[in-house]
Amino acid sequence: xxxxxxxxxxxxxxxxxxPPGRELVVTADAMVAGxxxxxxxxxxxxxxxxxxxxxxxxxxMGALPHGYLMTIAAPRDTPDAWFAGFAAGLAADQAEFxxxxxxxxxxxxxxxLTLSLTLLGTVTPGAAxxxxxxxxxxxxxxxxxxxxxxxxxxxxxxxxADPTGHLLGRYRLPRPRLALGQVLVGIASAAMDISDGLxxxxxxxxxxxxxxxxxxxxAVPLSPAAEAAGPAWLADCLGGGDDYELLYAxxxxxxxxxxxxxxxxxxxxxxxxxxxxGPPEVKVIGPKGEPMYLDRxxxxxx
Amino acid sequence: xxxxxxxxxxxxxxxxxxPPGRELVVTADAMVAGxxxxxxxxxxxxxxxxxxxxxxxxxxMGALPHGYLMTIAAPRDTPDAWFAGFAAGLAADQAEFxxxxxxxxxxxxxxxLTLSLTLLGTVTPGAAxxxxxxxxxxxxxxxxxxxxxxxxxxxxxxxxADPTGHLLGRYRLPRPRLALGQVLVGIASAAMDISDGLxxxxxxxxxxxxxxxxxxxxAVPLSPAAEAAGPAWLADCLGGGDDYELLYAxxxxxxxxxxxxxxxxxxxxxxxxxxxxGPPEVKVIGPKGEPMYLDRxxxxxx
Numbered sequence: 001x002x003x004x005x006x007x008x009x010x011x012x013x014x015x016x017x018x019p020p021g022r023e024l025v026v027t028a029d030a031m032v033a034g035x036x037x038x039x040x041x042x043x044x045x046x047x048x049x050x051x052x053x054x055x056x057x058x059x060x061m062g063a064l065p066h067g068y069l070m071t072i073a074a075p076r077d078t079p080d081a082w083f084a085g086f087a088a089g090l091a092a093d094q095a096e097f098x099x100x101x102x103x104x105x106x107x108x109x110x111x112x113l114t115l116s117l118t119l120l121g122t123v124t125p126g127a128a129x130x131x132x133x134x135x136x137x138x139x140x141x142x143x144x145x146x147x148x149x150x151x152x153x154x155x156x157x158x159x160x161a162d163p164t165g166h167l168l169g170r171y172r173l174p175r176p177r178l179a180l181g182q183v184l185v186g187i188a189s190a191a192m193d194i195s196d197g198l199x200x201x202x203x204x205x206x207x208x209x210x211x212x213x214x215x216x217x218x219a220v221p222l223s224p225a226a227e228a229a230g231p232a233w234l235a236d237c238l239g240g241g242d243d244y245e246l247l248y249a250x251x252x253x254x255x256x257x258x259x260x261x262x263x264x265x266x267x268x269x270x271x272x273x274x275x276x277x278g279p280p281e282v283k284v285i286g287p288k289g290e291p292m293y294l295d296r297x298x299x300x301x302x
Numbered sequence: 303x304x305x306x307x308x309x310x311x312x313x314x315x316x317x318x319x320x321p322p323g324r325e326l327v328v329t330a331d332a333m334v335a336g337x338x339x340x341x342x343x344x345x346x347x348x349x350x351x352x353x354x355x356x357x358x359x360x361x362x363m364g365a366l367p368h369g370y371l372m373t374i375a376a377p378r379d380t381p382d383a384w385f386a387g388f389a390a391g392l393a394a395d396q397a398e399f400x401x402x403x404x405x406x407x408x409x410x411x412x413x414x415l416t417l418s419l420t421l422l423g424t425v426t427p428g429a430a431x432x433x434x435x436x437x438x439x440x441x442x443x444x445x446x447x448x449x450x451x452x453x454x455x456x457x458x459x460x461x462x463a464d465p466t467g468h469l470l471g472r473y474r475l476p477r478p479r480l481a482l483g484q485v486l487v488g489i490a491s492a493a494m495d496i497s498d499g500l501x502x503x504x505x506x507x508x509x510x511x512x513x514x515x516x517x518x519x520x521a522v523p524l525s526p527a528a529e530a531a532g533p534a535w536l537a538d539c540l541g542g543g544d545d546y547e548l549l550y551a552x553x554x555x556x557x558x559x560x561x562x563x564x565x566x567x568x569x570x571x572x573x574x575x576x577x578x579x580g581p582p583e584v585k586v587i588g589p590k591g592e593p594m595y596l597d598r599x600x601x602x603x604x
Contacts, residue, residue: 010510011433012359012494013423019318019541026404027315028420030373032411056312071332071418102328111413115375118330118420121315131313192314208312241414 001090003067003100016067022122027057033112038156043082044089045172046115047271051093053195054119056244057175058284060193062129062185063121067102071116073109076220097178127185134190134209134249136277141258143177143245143269146198150240151233160233166225166288174244180262180269184248187256191248197239199282201247206280209249213285215273217292231287238284238292249275303392305369305402316405318369324424329359335414340458346391347474348417353395355497356421357478358546361525362495363411364431364487365423367480369404375411399480429487436492436511436551438579442488443560445479445517445547447525448500452542453535462535468527476546481570482564486550490556493550499541501584503549508582511551516585517575519594533589540586540594551577 002009005016029050033039037046051068074083077201094100102120106221152171162168176194176254184191190209194201198220202213217238226237246269250256258269284292304311307318320326331352335341339348353370360367376385396402404422454473456462464470479495486493492511496503499524504515519540528539548571552558560571586594 006434010506012362013327013365013421013429013430015425015430016326016328017427018326024318024320024326024422025315026318026371026420026422028371028373028405028418029407030375030409030416030418032375032409032416034411034412035410060314063315069328069330069420071591073334074330093364105331105418107332107334108337108415109416110336111334111411111416114332114334114411114413114416115377116330116332116407118328118371119315120326120328125319128313128317129316130309138447204312230487290498 001087001094001101003102003165005067006100006102009103016102016120023125023128024156025058025061025063025121025123025128026118027054028116028118029053030114030116032114041172043085044092047089048093048173050117051090052174052176053244054117055097055178056174056193057280058119058121058182059176059178060129060191060246061123061129061152062181063123064182065097065119065121066101067100068117068119069102070104072106073114074106075113076108118283121223122189129181129184129188129191131190131192131205131208132195134205134211136211137249137273138189138249138251138275138277140213140215140267140273141248141250141271142198142221143180144262144267145221145226145244146243147226147237147240148223149174149242149244150236151226151229153242156237160229162225164225166223174242177246180246183262188248188252189251191246194243194245194247195241196243198243198247199238199284201227202282203280205269206282210280211275212281212283213238213273213275214285216285218287219270221270234267242300303389303394303403305404307369308404311405316421318404320424325427325430327363327365327423327425327430328420329356330418330420331355332416332418334416337502339588343474345387349391350395350475351390352417352419353392353477354478355546356419357480358397358476358495359484360421360423361478361480362431362493363425364429364483365425365491366484367399367401367421367423369402370419370421371404373404375416376408377415378410380415400598431483431486431490431493433492433494433507433510436507436513436577437553438513438577440491440551440553440577441573441574442515442517442577443550443571443573444523445482445553445565446569447523447528448545448547449528449539449542450525451476451544451546452538453528453531455544456538462531464527466527468525473544476544478546479548482548485564489552489556490550491553493548494527496545496547496549497543497545500545500549501540501586505582506586507549507551508584512582513577514580514583515577516587518582518587521572521574522590523572
């Protein structure tokens with residue numbers, strides 16, 4: 001798994017030289033068994049999710065990923081086969097996303113498996129997408145479909161059926177929007193990835209930018225599998241986490257249409273509302289035109 | 303704690319621009335309560351040790367530290383006062399070592415407190431100290447005194463008295479040898495920091511460099527507190543970990559004398575043996591000229 005700068009993982013540290021004229025973009029996320037994934041989830045999918053949630057952060061900055069460091073605190077009785085599966089998952093995603101392992105640390109723990117990954121990427125100086133640039137009047141866009149991750153967790157815990165397997169797949173294996181993020185440099189006035197849930201994360205942009213937001217629940221794009229779950233699950237789609245889609249602001253004068261740039265042929269991005277002058281609050285207009293109210297956790301209730 | 307590149311910790315990632323013409327040096331280490339520190343250790347000292355074990359890795363590469371990312375998996379009942387103490391420890395060492403927080407993640411865990419820190423530093427391109435450059439005939443040097451950390455752990459667990467508090471202090475608060483590491487660029491043919499124990503870590507340099515090593519136990523510098531513990535603790539000094547001193551190779555033709563460069567007035571570095579042609583093994587000559595034998599864990603037995 002180790003790349004050239006990792007010095008075969010035999011030194012005290014690794015060496016990484018960013019391409020000339022680029023700024024470094026760095027992010028770190030931790031995942032704990034029983035909190036962020038289920039202990040008996042397939043180890044290759046745990047590895048890939050760990051890498052992908054960090055790749056999603058790099059995507060949200062409009063940056064290009066290069067390499068990562070990882071620390072693993074594992075119970076002593078973790079079988080070799082588990083580590084083999086975990087490494088195979090990393091290898092698959094390293095190939096898919098052109099990143100390599102730069103270094104890290106492995107230790108034992110009397111507690112649950114605890115993973116931490118730091119990802120290094122680069123961006124043109126000054127070009128990084130930020131959360132603080134949204135202005136009143138900017139359109140609010142999301143990539144892909146919203147809510148599949150949250151419903152996939154409900155599937156994993158036995159609360160929801162998933163005949164096609166789409167929801168569980170989306171929960172276990174996010175798709176970091178790296179190509180889209182890089183396309184949005186120079187277009188989006190603000191961006192972030194949706195990890196805590198659409199409404200809560202939109203609130204993050206509002207607070208960073210000093211604007212309010214108004215979105216239409218009916219405009220939020222749902223997958224056929226999420227549609228099939230029925231309206232009782234809409235609040236979970238809007239408030240649940242683990243989407244790893246991009247949420248971004250675009251000034252209306254750009255006439256942005258998301259016409260495929262940075263998205264695969266069968267994928268799209270959708271405008272769901274607009275930023276408005278006023279306090280940094282998110283107003284959600286329900287399917288029948290009524291306001292929807294949110295509790296502190298960002299979850300929606302009718 | 304956040305520096306300018308951290309973007310107030312409100313974005314998906316942080317931005318770090320290395321000074322022009324420098325290579326990046328990156329390292330990551332994890333620490334788990336009950337494994338690497340005692341749960342009731344003072345939180346400021348836990349924070350400082352976490353930062354310092356990583357600073358020690360950067361020192362061993364001859365690099366200059368800049369900033370760090372940290373992930374914390376903490377039990378839900380961790381008191382606010384604990385986090386306040388932890389942050390105060392970070393603040394103190396950020397000031398001492400001129401580093402800032404770049405980003406990270408905090409999550410809950412049903413298990414023990416688990417910390418992971420990734421440190422970014424820089425070095426002149428090609429100048430990083432490596433483990434693989436030692437040649438037969440090179441002198442083997444260590445900074446400071448050896449064994450205080452291992453004996454400090456024995457103090458912390460009630461197995462050894464420590465009337466002056468020196469040993470416990472050394473165990474809890476390592477001194478990363480940053481100034482020395484930077485001085486050794488262009489002098490040392492190989493270097494690393496001693497974290498697993500002198501004999502085991504010397505073996506790492508031997509394997510990376512393809513040479514053997516021969517050291518004299520009597521030449522290994524001990525603190526007055528370690529001397530006072532008596533000869534029964536010598537094997538622990540040679541084989542125990544947590545020294546965080548630098549272990550390095552110097553070609554004899556350099557006539558290196560460690561005359562204070564990179565060390566404080568009351569500190570020194572000591573030659574303890576030499577690298578030799580042959581298999582990558584460490585031979586320790588005991589106090590009376592007899593060979594000392596090591597078991598697999600790197601600990602010495604008479």
